[in-house]
Amino acid sequence: MAGPRTIHLTVNGAPREGWVEPRKLLVDFIREDLGLTGTHVGCEHGICGACTVLVNGEAARSCLMLAVQAAGAEVLTVEGLARDGTLHPLQEAFWEHHGLQCGFCTPGMLLTACDFLKDNPSPTEAEIREALSAVLCRCTGYQGIIKAVQAAAPKLRDAR
Amino acid sequence: MEALTPKLVGARVKRLEDRRLLTGQGSYVDDFRPPGLLHAAFLRSPHAHARIVRLDPAAARALPGVAAVATGAEIARLTRPVRALSKMKEYRVTSFPPLALGKVRFAGEAVAAVVAASRYVAEDGLDRILVDYEPLPAVSHMEAAMGAGAALLHEETGSNLLLAREFATGDVDSAIAGAAVVVRERFRFRRHTAVCLENRGCLAEYHEGTGLLTLRSATQCPGLVRDILADLLDLPEHRIRVIAADVGGGFGAKSSLYPEEITVAALALWLRRPVKWISDRREDLLATSQAWDEIVEAELALGADGTIVGLRAEVTADVGAYSIYPWTAAIEPVQTISFLPGPYRVPHYRAHARGVTTCKAPMGPYRGVGRPVAAFVMEGLMDRAARLLGLDPTELRLRNFIRPEDFPYKSPSGIVWDRAGFTETMLRARETLGYEAARAEQAQARAEGRWIGVGFASYVELTGIGSAIPVSPGMPVATGTEAATVRVDPSGTVTAIFGIASHGQGLETSLAQVVAEEMGLPLEHVRVVHGDTALSPYGTGTYASRSAVLAGGAGILAGRAVREKAFTIAAHLLEADPADLVVNGGRVAVRGTPDRGVTFREIANAAYSGARRLPRGMEPGLEATRFYDPYFGTASSATHAAIVEVDRETYEVTIRRYVVVEDCGRIINPLIVEGQVHGGVVQGAGAALLEEVVYDGAGQLLTGTLMDYLVPAATLVPTMEVHHVETPSPTALGGFRGMGEGGTIGAPAAIANAVADALSPLGIEVSELPITPERLFRAMPDSGGADRGSRA
Ligand code: FES
Ligand code: FES
Numbered sequence: 001m002a003g004p005r006t007i008h009l010t011v012n013g014a015p016r017e018g019w020v021e022p023r024k025l026l027v028d029f030i031r032e033d034l035g036l037t038g039t040h041v042g043c044e045h046g047i048c049g050a051c052t053v054l055v056n057g058e059a060a061r062s063c064l065m066l067a068v069q070a071a072g073a074e075v076l077t078v079e080g081l082a083r084d085g086t087l088h089p090l091q092e093a094f095w096e097h098h099g100l101q102c103g104f105c106t107p108g109m110l111l112t113a114c115d116f117l118k119d120n121p122s123p124t125e126a127e128i129r130e131a132l133s134a135v136l137c138r139c140t141g142y143q144g145i146i147k148a149v150q151a152a153a154p155k156l157r158d159a160r
Numbered sequence: 161m162e163a164l165t166p167k168l169v170g171a172r173v174k175r176l177e178d179r180r181l182l183t184g185q186g187s188y189v190d191d192f193r194p195p196g197l198l199h200a201a202f203l204r205s206p207h208a209h210a211r212i213v214r215l216d217p218a219a220a221r222a223l224p225g226v227a228a229v230a231t232g233a234e235i236a237r238l239t240r241p242v243r244a245l246s247k248m249k250e251y252r253v254t255s256f257p258p259l260a261l262g263k264v265r266f267a268g269e270a271v272a273a274v275v276a277a278s279r280y281v282a283e284d285g286l287d288r289i290l291v292d293y294e295p296l297p298a299v300s301h302m303e304a305a306m307g308a309g310a311a312l313l314h315e316e317t318g319s320n321l322l323l324a325r326e327f328a329t330g331d332v333d334s335a336i337a338g339a340a341v342v343v344r345e346r347f348r349f350r351r352h353t354a355v356c357l358e359n360r361g362c363l364a365e366y367h368e369g370t371g372l373l374t375l376r377s378a379t380q381c382p383g384l385v386r387d388i389l390a391d392l393l394d395l396p397e398h399r400i401r402v403i404a405a406d407v408g409g410g411f412g413a414k415s416s417l418y419p420e421e422i423t424v425a426a427l428a429l430w431l432r433r434p435v436k437w438i439s440d441r442r443e444d445l446l447a448t449s450q451a452w453d454e455i456v457e458a459e460l461a462l463g464a465d466g467t468i469v470g471l472r473a474e475v476t477a478d479v480g481a482y483s484i485y486p487w488t489a490a491i492e493p494v495q496t497i498s499f500l501p502g503p504y505r506v507p508h509y510r511a512h513a514r515g516v517t518t519c520k521a522p523m524g525p526y527r528g529v530g531r532p533v534a535a536f537v538m539e540g541l542m543d544r545a546a547r548l549l550g551l552d553p554t555e556l557r558l559r560n561f562i563r564p565e566d567f568p569y570k571s572p573s574g575i576v577w578d579r580a581g582f583t584e585t586m587l588r589a590r591e592t593l594g595y596e597a598a599r600a601e602q603a604q605a606r607a608e609g610r611w612i613g614v615g616f617a618s619y620v621e622l623t624g625i626g627s628a629i630p631v632s633p634g635m636p637v638a639t640g641t642e643a644a645t646v647r648v649d650p651s652g653t654v655t656a657i658f659g660i661a662s663h664g665q666g667l668e669t670s671l672a673q674v675v676a677e678e679m680g681l682p683l684e685h686v687r688v689v690h691g692d693t694a695l696s697p698y699g700t701g702t703y704a705s706r707s708a709v710l711a712g713g714a715g716i717l718a719g720r721a722v723r724e725k726a727f728t729i730a731a732h733l734l735e736a737d738p739a740d741l742v743v744n745g746g747r748v749a750v751r752g753t754p755d756r757g758v759t760f761r762e763i764a765n766a767a768y769s770g771a772r773r774l775p776r777g778m779e780p781g782l783e784a785t786r787f788y789d790p791y792f793g794t795a796s797s798a799t800h801a802a803i804v805e806v807d808r809e810t811y812e813v814t815i816r817r818y819v820v821v822e823d824c825g826r827i828i829n830p831l832i833v834e835g836q837v838h839g840g841v842v843q844g845a846g847a848a849l850l851e852e853v854v855y856d857g858a859g860q861l862l863t864g865t866l867m868d869y870l871v872p873a874a875t876l877v878p879t880m881e882v883h884h885v886e887t888p889s890p891t892a893l894g895g896f897r898g899m900g901e902g903g904t905i906g907a908p909a910a911i912a913n914a915v916a917d918a919l920s921p922l923g924i925e926v927s928e929l930p931i932t933p934e935r936l937f938r939a940m941p942d943s944g945g946a947d948r949g950s951r952a
Binding site for chain 2: 021023024031032036037038039040041042043044045047048050077078079081082087091094095096098100101102103104105106107110125128129130132133136137138139140141142143144145146
């Protein structure tokens with residue numbers, strides 16, 4: 001087994017350094033080494049989407065990536081969404097429209113929606129459902145989540 | 161005295177717990193890593209049924225980073241095996257060891273545990289444990305398991321039949337023999353699992369200095385877990401603290417005691433180090449409790465006018481390898497026959513249930529417990545009867561509902577329905593759907609050759625169960641009470657502490673609404689604490705749709721007691737008559753003279769100042785603990801309506817519309833109630849169309865990933881239309897009824913009925929769930945699928 005190595009990356013805007021075994025998953029690195037426990041693990045085989053973070057601006061499943069693969073990358077986790085105590089419009093909309101119950105899928109949902117609205121700023125309901133079917137939620141039946149994304153879309157458009 | 165604060169109960173309040181969850185600041189079990197933490201991984205049996213001939217952990221123990229390897233024999237020295245007891249006459253008690261002892265009874269059963277510096281190393285350790293198994297014949301089929309010559313799973317019982325129970329009222333055989341119409345069917349509801357998005361997990365720490373064992377667990381029932389751990393580990397109960405902080409969904413599957421919780425606690429005691437185990441999804445699908453898996457043979461008899469005269473049923477359930485604590489293996493099948501008659505007047509009834517042990521993960525409670533199967537069967541029979549009688553299915557239901565003048569109504573299985581709006585929910589559902597128009601559109605679509613169907617399901621469930629009956633039939637563990645402590649600190653803010661544990665239901669918000677309203681305080685003055693046995697008065701946890709009713713009732717009583725004392729103090733300070741006082745926004749004043757008042761802060765301050773500022777003889781302090789027991793429990797009900805289309809090419813079922821009209825009594829927070837309905841319906845839709853745990857004949861799990869076990873994504877169910885009929889519960893304090901499970905009870909039945917309606921021109925009935933495209937294909941008259949897809 002190859003020994004640990006040093007990696008450098010940017011997480012939520014701040015430079016971070018890690019000393020990791022090559023087999024360590026990115027999600028474990030984020031949660032254990034960086035202490036950012038907002039990113040969750042729901043299946044560790046790429047289906048549930050709970051572990052979704054943005055890597056260089058694109059949604060990625062951090063359970064399917066090794067930490068060493070993120071060397072040099074820019075990573076955004078749920079902890080980086082709010083700015084100076086002000087919630088991101090998606091976070092506000094999830095709150096307003098009851099887009100979460102247990103909250104376990106929420107970080108992955110938020111980051112997936114964030115990535116999706118960047119590519120499709122004025123989506124239809126069907127497009128939102130299609131895009132968010134990448135993340136499983138067992139609690140909400142998705143209705144509040146869909147409403148929240150619909151409500152956040154114009155706010156994010158205006159903010160651009 | 162009265163509260164003038166704007167109504168909080170009934171208000172669409174945004175949830176108080178959301179901010180932390182939205183910003184990644186939640187505290188789920190896996191988020192904790194105390195210093196010195198060790199990580200556990202479990203070795204799981206690859207065999208369904210086998211004797212353990214040899215287990216050699218030496219190589220694993222030698223691996224650098226491994227702190228310990230525990231085998232079944234070692235854990236057995238530290239704990240007792242779990243024995244879920246029952247008062248049921250025909251129930252055979254069996255043992256569930258935390259780690260297998262001598263033999264394994266299902267693929268996935270924990271055999272040994274490795275504890276190491278990291279989970280990675282612990283899993284490396286698993287690879288080095290040598291186990292020799294001597295395979296035994298797998299018991300994989302519930303009907304075969306009862307046959308002569310079937311291998312015995314639990315030698316101590318002498319039979320694979322773990323339980324049997326019957327309910328009988330009247331003379332059903334004569335009623336059926338004399339009836340104008342009898343419909344019968346063999347229904348099959350396949351095995352299911354909860355798939356909480358957060359897998360199970362726990363973290364145990366033993367503090368030698370204080371002798372305190374703390375177990376953090378992703379559990380719904382911290383109180384129940386503490387009670388039994390004291391017994392199993394032989395520790396004084398006040399030295400055990402169980403904490404369930406944020407929990408990522410439960411749905412019943414996290415309400416039972418699990419072997420891993422016992423093992424991890426025992427390991428922490430043994431090693432004097434904190435030990436954590438977090439299930440991965442494979443372990444979850446292998447070893448978390450599963451649900452349903454019943455065969456129901458049922459007959460419904462009616463008069464020529466459609467009046468029900470009798471119902472007879474035989475239920476056989478595959479309860480898996482072990483009887484789960486505390487609910488026992490009886491929970492699913494006996495609940496099914498308890499609730500089979502539904503919201504209807506059924507004068508003659510006999511139903512018999514059996515639970516059979518096989519080599520599968522244990523059966524446990526899952527959202528709805530028994531009632532999703534009961535509703536699927538009863539509502540399926542109602543539709544068959546309507547077709548036979550040429551009656552409209554909604555009309556047949558309206559003719560048979562328990563009527564307002566019948567309440568309180570004692571069901572033929574002995575359950576008492578306090579009052580419910582069965583008829584109103586049906587009428588509102590028809591109206592919301594635009595029933596006539598929906599039928600006209602269906603006729604039009606049929607003429608175009610499309611398969612469109614409309615389906616209804618009405619159900620009633622018992623929620624907020626008090627001490628009159630156990631939550632699970634026959635269970636000796638008491639579940640009929642909950643308590644609240646309402647504590648006002650000297651600054652006038654309130655901490656309300658409950659023994660329940662919220663795992664997504666928003667109880668931090670809804671209970672704060674209840675307490676704040678009772679006390680006349682603004683919502684933000686009340687903080688709810690739950691899920692921690694060291695902080696709360698005694699309670700068991702959140703399950704069986706009980707927390708709004710039991711914890712809500714306890715919160716009202718405790719809040720009321722504190723408010724009364726606060727008023728007495730205020731009257732003393734203001735030199736007024738308590739009867740003349742009103743409270744508004746945290747200020748108590750004399751009615752009509754708002755200037756003559758004191759704030760809650762001043763009252764609280766006085767309460768802790770002692771004799772100088774209190775009425776003569778009054779005990780200082782401002783807090784109260786109250787227990788609440790609703791005794792029977794209260795009926796919660798709904799009518800669901802679905803419009804579906806079956807694709808003629810692919811046999812895929814698309815849900816076009818979904819309507820729910822529910823009656824959960826007085827609503828605390830419509831936002832939360834609707835969220836619970838939405839989530840429940842989608843789980844029910846998953847059960848109807850997608851979700852199925854599959855084992856092969858050798859007892860191997862074939863659905864071990866989320867690619868094989870399909871849970872609904874955002875595309876399965878369109879926007880649901882949810883409406884409320886509010887029939888306040890006449891028995892439960894506050895008028896609340898529980899409603900966390902109902903969505904999942906109604907949806908499988910409504911969708912099954914809609915699909916059957918779509919296919920009725922072809923003469924196809926739906927008797928098996930989930931309705932997969934393959935099953936529909938096999939059911940088609942020209943498919944050549946001779947067995948019509950209903951292999952048991
Ligand atoms: S944990 Fe990564 S997709 Fe499920
Ligand atoms: S809120 Fe619980 S899984 Fe989505």
